[in-house]
Amino acid sequence: MEVVVVALAVLALLALVLTWSAGRLDHLHTRVERMAATLDAELLRRSAATLDLATSGVLDPATSMVLADAAHRARTVGPAQREEAESALTEALLVAFADDAQVDTLDRDAEARTLVAEVATTSRRVQTARRLHNDTVAVTRARRRARFVRAFHLAGRASVPEPAEFDDRVPAAFAR
Amino acid sequence: MGGVQAHIRDFAAELGSRGHETSILAPADDEDDLPAGVVWGGRPISLPYNGSVARLSFGPVTAGRVRRWLGAGDFDLVHVHQPDSPSLSILAVWAAEQPLVGTWHMATDRSRALVGFSGILRPSLEKVAARIAVSEAARTTLVSHLGGDPVLIPNGVHVATYAHAPGWDELRAPGGTVSFLGRLDEPRKGLPVLLAAWPAVLDACPGARLVVAGPGDVDEAASLLADEVRPSVRFLGRVSDEDKARMLASSDVYVGPHTGGESFGIVLVEAMAAGAVVVASDLPAFRDVLAEGTAGRLFPTGDAEALAGVVVGLLADADARRTLRDAARRRVPRYDWSTVTEQVLEVYDLVLGRRVRR
Numbered sequence: 105m106e107v108v109v110v111a112l113a114v115l116a117l118l119a120l121v122l123t124w125s126a127g128r129l130d131h132l133h134t135r136v137e138r139m140a141a142t143l144d145a146e147l148l149r150r151s152a153a154t155l156d157l158a159t160s161g162v163l164d165p166a167t168s169m170v171l172a173d174a175a176h177r178a179r180t181v182g183p184a185q186r187e188e189a190e191s192a193l194t195e196a197l198l199v200a201f202a203d204d205a206q207v208d209t210l211d212r213d214a215e216a217r218t219l220v221a222e223v224a225t226t227s228r229r230v231q232t233a234r235r236l237h238n239d240t241v242a243v244t245r246a247r248r249r250a251r252f253v254r255a256f257h258l259a260g261r262a263s264v265p266e267p268a269e270f271d272d273r274v275p276a277a278f279a280r
Numbered sequence: 281m282g283g284v285q286a287h288i289r290d291f292a293a294e295l296g297s298r299g300h301e302t303s304i305l306a307p308a309d310d311e312d313d314l315p316a317g318v319v320w321g322g323r324p325i326s327l328p329y330n331g332s333v334a335r336l337s338f339g340p341v342t343a344g345r346v347r348r349w350l351g352a353g354d355f356d357l358v359h360v361h362q363p364d365s366p367s368l369s370i371l372a373v374w375a376a377e378q379p380l381v382g383t384w385h386m387a388t389d390r391s392r393a394l395v396g397f398s399g400i401l402r403p404s405l406e407k408v409a410a411r412i413a414v415s416e417a418a419r420t421t422l423v424s425h426l427g428g429d430p431v432l433i434p435n436g437v438h439v440a441t442y443a444h445a446p447g448w449d450e451l452r453a454p455g456g457t458v459s460f461l462g463r464l465d466e467p468r469k470g471l472p473v474l475l476a477a478w479p480a481v482l483d484a485c486p487g488a489r490l491v492v493a494g495p496g497d498v499d500e501a502a503s504l505l506a507d508e509v510r511p512s513v514r515f516l517g518r519v520s521d522e523d524k525a526r527m528l529a530s531s532d533v534y535v536g537p538h539t540g541g542e543s544f545g546i547v548l549v550e551a552m553a554a555g556a557v558v559v560a561s562d563l564p565a566f567r568d569v570l571a572e573g574t575a576g577r578l579f580p581t582g583d584a585e586a587l588a589g590v591v592v593g594l595l596a597d598a599d600a601r602r603t604l605r606d607a608a609r610r611r612v613p614r615y616d617w618s619t620v621t622e623q624v625l626e627v628y629d630l631v632l633g634r635r636v637r638r
Contacts, residue, residue: 165371
């Protein structure tokens with residue numbers, strides 16, 4: 105009798121721990137998805153802000169062309185080339201705002217100031233969003249690797265989350 | 281040096297010989313790489329652009345350099361080349377207060393982004409008072425992108441230099457000498473098409489020789505040839521302007537097997553001036569230079585078999601070669617620098633509203 109009670113107690117505890125662990129992992133997966141959506145939204149905002157700036161006429165035409173091309177590409181490529189295109193946009197922004205003088209000049213014009221500020225804000229937010237996303241991915245992947253989680257297949261059919269790999273540097277002039 | 285750079289250098293020399301002062305602004309990786317008299321416009325940046333990695337000149341530092349050059353120069357007129365990519369040219373158009381003339385060399389593939397955002401370039405390009413296209417192909421693209429009615433003025437060649445070039449006896453062969461000039465590893469220059477045609481030519485004309493000039497990996501190019509054909513092909517590597525003229529003057533037939541991307545074909549004119557009979561792909565620009573096949577022969581682009589047939593026919597028929605050579609000789613004066621420079625100066629006159637010619 106006593107043995108049965110203990111066994112039932114152990115099973116109940118195991119069920120509780122399993123449910124709790126599965127729930128935790130599920131939350132992590134949901135969080136990864138939410139962060140991925142946030143990152144995607146920030147990237148779209150950055151490319152939109154870059155396009156606005158490039159087509160506004162406040163920059164020289166060469167810089168405008170490079171930025172418009174990179175931003176347009178980032179918005180239109182397929183998922184397989186997305187990270188490469190976002191890195192290219194980052195690189196274009198780094199060259200376009202390579203020196204503070206450029207930002208200072210633009211700062212004197214009200215329209216330009218607003219447009220540049222939006223690119224600066226979205227560039228910074230893209231960087232933060234990517235880091236948060238990749239951090240969540242790392243935590244989730246570590247959790248999935250835990251022996252207990254693997255033994256009971258707690259991850260189920262949820263796909264292994266991948267970190268976002270692209271250049272997220274922010275031009276120094278924007279880091280204010 | 282690319283074709284556009286050579287064109288600008290030669291045109292500046294022509295202007296200088298007519299008593300005009302010129303200053304050239306150009307990009308280069310290293311300031312010391314530039315020929316004397318060319319002002320350094322900055323280091324180009326490699327960046328993905330329009331679907332491939334391009335060497336671009338842009339950014340605030342570059343724009344500043346262009347502005348300083350324009351400010352210090354006291355120029356009457358600024359002539360920009362191919363101002364539709366992120367380059368010193370478009371920056372000069374943007375910053376210049378002087379009257380502007382622009383030359384379009386290429387039938388460019390337009391940036392997909394810019395098709396949707398033509399507002400970026402239009403205000404600048406509207407400042408260009410006179411637009412010149414070097415070929416019908418370049419003109420067609422220019423019209424389709426920007427509309428209007430650009431002037432057609434071809435690229436220039438020093439006809440006399442080629443017409444009087446000394447021969448290169450070593451290159452001559454009893455069965456006839458066929459030559460090619462262009463980057464070996466640039467597929468659009470079409471060397472593989474010519475090498476594919478060569479065995480059939482050699483079959484019909486056993487004593488013939490093929491001379492290939494241009495930079496690139498010779499071993500890689502030669503690997504396209506069978507061992508028994510290899511001895512009939514001579515690779516010269518990169519050649520000087522003098523050697524190029526000598527090579528062309530010693531060729532019975534010059535082949536331009538390009539498969540695309542050419543909007544003029546200056547080398548065909550040089551070959552014609554040197555007295556070689558030209559056989560070229562039927563690209564629009566080449567049809568133009570060869571007067572629809574009456575000043576040289578055309579073959580369907582990329583068709584090695586057809587190319588072999590045309591070359592064999594010409595090597596076997598001295599009369600046909602003479603007829604084509606005469607027709608080419610009558611054709612080339614319109615490409616001579618004396619003619620071309622006069623035409624450009626005429627455009628300058630009209631833009632400035634006065635006579636600049638002396």
